[in-house]
Amino acid sequence: MKEVYLQKLKEEFVPALGCTEPVAVAYAASKAREILNQFPDRIEFHVSGNIFKNGMGVGIPGSTMVGLTIAGALGALGGNPMAGLEVLDGINHDVVELAQTYVKQGKVKVDVKYNVAKLYIECICYKGEESGRVIIQDRHTNIVSMERNGVVLYKSNPESKEDAVSSMKDWSFSSIYDFINTVDIADIAFLEKGIALNKSIAEEGLKGCYGLQVGKSMMLNIQKGILKEDLMSRSIMLTAAASDARMAGSSMPVMSNCGSGNQGISVTLPVVVAAEEFKVGNDKLLRALALALLVTIYMKSFVGQLSALCGVLLSTAGAGCGITYIMGGDFQQLGMTLQNMTGSVTGMICDGAKYGCSHKIAASVSAAIQSSLLAMNHNCLNGSNGIIDDDVEVTIRNIGRLANEGMEVTDEVILKTMLEKMKQVS
Structure with missing residues (x-):
């Protein structure tokens, strides 16, 4: 593979x-x-x-x-x-x-x-x-x-959607884990470009006054002493700031993932912050990021490119796995991270790209870090919890089923509501 x-x-x-x-x-x-x-x-x-x-x-x-x-x-x-x-x-x-x-x-x-x-x-x-x-x-x-x-x-x-899933029939959570532990670092060095692009737009979001200013507000509250600058705050601050800038029309490029800039930002920056906080080397950062990206891509294959389900759930679930890997988590704890994440912000709706996306990203990044920390303590939601299955592979498929079968009507209602709003404005 x-x-x-x-x-x-x-x-x-x-x-x-x-x-x-x-x-x-x-x-x-x-x-x-x-x-x-x-x-x-x-x-x-x-x-x-x-x-x-x-x-x-x-x-x-x-x-x-x-x-x-x-x-x-x-x-x-x-x-x-x-x-x-x-x-x-x-x-x-x-x-x-x-x-x-x-x-x-x-x-x-x-x-x-x-x-x-x-x-x-x-x-x-x-x-x-x-x-x-x-x-x-x-x-x-x-x-x-x-x-x-x-x-x-x-x-x-x-x-077709079936063709897309079929083309990834040999993928699995365990084979992704095997890959990131054995791949030559030189083969994934190209990921560094994405880190640089997404860090740059995060810095721009903190300097400017973009959109809802979720990231910049966190920075100001850290400076006031209301919040502490730690793993959680820095991850949310930088990721939200990058989204603030992007959603408000910044002319800076980002490194997207699965056709989404916000998903590229939110899968990358929390992993980068974790690597900085725990002072791991560049090799481990690249392996963690490759893991986060591939987990996101794998989950996305069951959900589809666009859905009523906010795709940041998938990217931050991947980021959570990357953070667990950076903290020394094993394969079992990676699965726990994804299970915990499924029990948190799953079901968050996508009601279009807009300034408010950074607010949703902030909530999802927070959930990802909490899910990772729970997993590191061997605390995990099991198969008795809603759509979660004890088998992580089944859990991933259940998320896809929720997006494609369960949220079809949700998608219709969202679009109908937005179109009615447009008519009122015009």
């Missing part, structure tokens, strides 16, 4: 500039414009409910605006179609002004398309009677269809 795990880490732990759902919309627009081969005079988007809700309230880098319309306009008018999730890197002021004009003049339309995949983006760029059309599905940069003037240029078969 060594090469499989290394390849997956390289596929999932990648840089992203801005919240990944509106960035995926911008990417689709940049590709549609590329196909059209000229600047469009109007742009249409048809997106799934999950894409729509994750773009309503989040800041778009460089624009001082929120929403999918400005993200799409920026992508179509100045995005780099070769840059993937960094499509908006280098957007200049003139493009921003032009994009804002397009939005104000109603040249960018976004609507919800039903009965499609949870991650679905269709973009059509028009110039007179000519058009360029792109469809992204299942993953944020996974183009499944391209057309010019109605002529199909490219078409692929979208991956």
Whole structure:
């Protein structure tokens, strides 16, 4: 499994500039414009409910605006179609002004398309009677269809949820543990880039006045002596600060995981803080981070890319395992950490990307550290507790079942509520 795990880490732990759902919309627009081969005079988007809700309230880098319309306009008018999730890197002021004009003049339309995949983006760029059309599905940069003037240029078969799970059939909690203990450190040294990126945006979040300022408020309360600067406070402070900056539209990139910047931030920074607090070497930090990432990726395969279940549960569960590893926990205690985490913030809803995400991250990081500390004392929630099973593999699958079967109606209610709110505002 060594090469499989290394390849997956390289596929999932990648840089992203801005919240990944509106960035995926911008990417689709940049590709549609590329196909059209000229600047469009109007742009249409048809997106799934999950894409729509994750773009309503989040800041778009460089624009001082929120929403999918400005993200799409920026992508179509100045995005780099070769840059993937960094499509908006280098957007200049003139493009921003032009994009804002397009939005104000109603040249960018976004609507919800039903009965499609949870991650679905269709973009059509028009110039007179000519058009360029792109469809992204299942993953944020996974183009499944391209057309010019109605002529199909490219078409692929979208991956089903069953295919995604099947492709990871040889994965297991125990094989991940074996991998991180035996992999050559040189093979996972590339993870250091993610540590550097995510620490940088955390520092930016503490310096600036972004969003809800969850991280900065903690820093100020530490300075006032209300809170103590310890493992818990520093982990929450840095992780929340990074999310504060990102959700408010900072132009700094982050290292995402599983298509989410917030999940990349929240799986990385608590592990980094723990390594600093316990003064472990860089080798152990990299092994702990690889463990945290792979546990998150494994759990995510059962939940799916987008869900009504807040994905930070998965990333902080991975981080909790990484922290336990740093503290010298064994395989049994890693399982205990995940079991404990399942009994805490599981069920936290995803009601779109927004400033409040940093508040949810703070709660999840706290739960992860508590879960880890309980496990280190050999305290563990057992199979008599709700959806937890004594077998950690079954527990992971139960979380996926909760997200996909149990929260389908929740997803519908969240979207309905948010759409009604939009109508009231307009």
